[in-house]
Amino acid sequence: MGINDSCLMFAFMLRQFRDNYICEEFAYCYFFSSQVRRSIVYGDQPRNRLDLYLPTNTNGPKPVVVFVTGGAWIIGYKAWGSLLGLQLAERDIIVACVDYRNFPQGTISDMVKDVSQGISFVCNLIDRFGGDPNRIYLMGQSAGAHISACVLLEQAIKESRGESTTWSVSQIKAYFGLSGGYNLFNLVNHFHNRGLYRSIFLSIMEGEESFEQFSPEVRIKDPRNREAASFLPPIKLFHGTSDYSIPSDASINLVEALKGVGAEAEVILYEGKSHTDLFLQDPLRGGKDDLFDHVVSVIHAGDEEALAKDASAPPRKRLVLEILLRLARHISPF
Numbered sequence: 001m002g003i004n005d006s007c008l009m010f011a012f013m014l015r016q017f018r019d020n021y022i023c024e025e026f027a028y029c030y031f032f033s034s035q036v037r038r039s040i041v042y043g044d045q046p047r048n049r050l051d052l053y054l055p056t057n058t059n060g061p062k063p064v065v066v067f068v069t070g071g072a073w074i075i076g077y078k079a080w081g082s083l084l085g086l087q088l089a090e091r092d093i094i095v096a097c098v099d100y101r102n103f104p105q106g107t108i109s110d111m112v113k114d115v116s117q118g119i120s121f122v123c124n125l126i127d128r129f130g131g132d133p134n135r136i137y138l139m140g141q142s143a144g145a146h147i148s149a150c151v152l153l154e155q156a157i158k159e160s161r162g163e164s165t166t167w168s169v170s171q172i173k174a175y176f177g178l179s180g181g182y183n184l185f186n187l188v189n190h191f192h193n194r195g196l197y198r199s200i201f202l203s204i205m206e207g208e209e210s211f212e213q214f215s216p217e218v219r220i221k222d223p224r225n226r227e228a229a230s231f232l233p234p235i236k237l238f239h240g241t242s243d244y245s246i247p248s249d250a251s252i253n254l255v256e257a258l259k260g261v262g263a264e265a266e267v268i269l270y271e272g273k274s275h276t277d278l279f280l281q282d283p284l285r286g287g288k289d290d291l292f293d294h295v296v297s298v299i300h301a302g303d304e305e306a307l308a309k310d311a312s313a314p315p316r317k318r319l320v321l322e323i324l325l326r327l328a329r330h331i332s333p334f
Contacts, residue, residue, distance in 0.1 A: 047102070048118070067098070073111065078097040119136075142180060148177070177251065194245065221261070237266070238270065241271050251267045
């Protein structure tokens with residue numbers, strides 16, 4: 001079974017989970033809640049849209065997470081971040097889920113351009129929605145982690161060279177990368193063996209000649225770019241040790257490269273977790289979620305009132321039966 005067939009099957013199963021177990025509540029919130037502002041235009045391309053998830057508490061400016069979804073650079077969609085957006089909004093954090101052109105509508109440079117425009121929109125206009133433009137956090141999952149890391153490093157390089165930009169890396173207080181791949185040279189054959197065939201991957205990434213430009217692990221080691229390291233925010237990467245879609249070495253190696261040029265970076269590994277456990281299955285299980293708690297603690301660091309509220313927050317309810325989550329994990333192409 002190729003990756004496209006597997007993706008369709010996995011998407012169908014998720015739809016069944018949503019229809020049968022989750023999601024009257026989340027579907028209602030996404031389409032009808034005043035807390036969700038859907039498809040805000042941030043650019044001139046058809047997919048230059050973002051969704052905003054707003055807390056009910058409107059007292060004072062809120063921290064903001066810009067989230068870039070995954071989807072193998074082919075099936076990414078902003079609504080994939082709805083569960084994260086709604087759950088972070090419960091903790092008084094605004095979430096902006098940024099859409100971008102997928103392949104074949106666009107290739108990697110288009111995706112990077114789109115996401116950068118989306119971040120620029122948030123940095124410059126989020127105060128209109130109650131957000132604090134000086135407390136913005138960038139987060140990406142899987143392909144979204146790769147794209148957002150490319151954007152962040154490109155922005156840091158531009159600023160280190162004194163180039164004019166429409167947003168500043170200094171506005172990004174931390175970067176969270178979930179299950180991402182950051183070195184295309186190490187991934188092309190791996191993906192081919194898993195069904196994302198080399199010819200397609202090369203088309204997405206604009207040929208092997210572009211691998212260095214879109215491989216943050218490689219690019220940060222270039223002596224011409226090392227000054228950019230001092231512009232980068234703290235970088236935190238999260239990865240499951242049983243991730244067979246993108247092995248956890250991808251995050252380990254990027255952190256080593258970043259530390260090698262003086263950037264602040266760490267990797268947190270989750271024993272036995274798959275590619276989708278951290279972002280999908282664990283939140284659907286309810287209860288304690290170590291990754292979610294870690295991200296929230298970083299965002300709320302220094303805010304005693306918010307930390308106290310986090311500590312007293314009730315456990316999140318289970319949204320999907322365990323047997324279905326195990327089945328999804330078994331057939332997921334990711």
